[in-house]
Amino acid sequence: QKEVEQDPGPLSVPEGAIVSLNCTYSNSAFQYFMWYRQYSRKGPELLMYTYSSGNKEDGRFTAQVDKSSKYISLFIRDSQPSDSATYLCAMRGGSYIPTFGRGTSLIVHP
């Protein structure tokens, strides 16, 4: 079993939909949680990071962490075609090197 599990998709939604992207993990030492967005032919870019459990909101994006269930989510409201990309979760504990999920491919069609 991988330390971080993420469904590769693709996830296809219509424009304006609420998107839910998720990761599960097995290492209870993870405390910092991140979401990266990766467009085709580009490197990942950091979208959001959270520490421990709870929610964090940034514009149309909300990151949610449930440490008791070892489950993190990224919600995208009012999704746009420009949100079409691969979304990678990443997390770390005592080590400063994060462990990445495989990424979920999101397609938002007009």
Place this chain on the structure above:
Amino acid sequence: DSGVTQTPKHLITATGQRVTLRCSPRSGDLSVYWYQQSLDQGLQFLIQYYNGEERAKGNILERFSAQQFPDLHSELNLSSLELGDSALYFCASSVAADRGNYGYTFGSGTRLTVV
């Protein structure tokens, strides 16, 4: 443009050959990280350098090596290449060695194809 520059963008080479990938970190960043991304394995950490010194090692094969130079640019050397080494290789940089929680700045990657 993220500020992290990787060259070349594409590389096609034969099995058994050796290649060098280059990375220039964002201005002011002292730490450089190398990652390999493939469809089946996802983004795998290879190695980290901080201000010229090796700081952390991940799943890097013995056929691979890296170094960071005094001007802070880094090179990843891949030798005795196999078909399975075909992947995207990313370089990322950060200001400090322990900035994992704030994330890195990634370059656009080098796509390596071994034929």
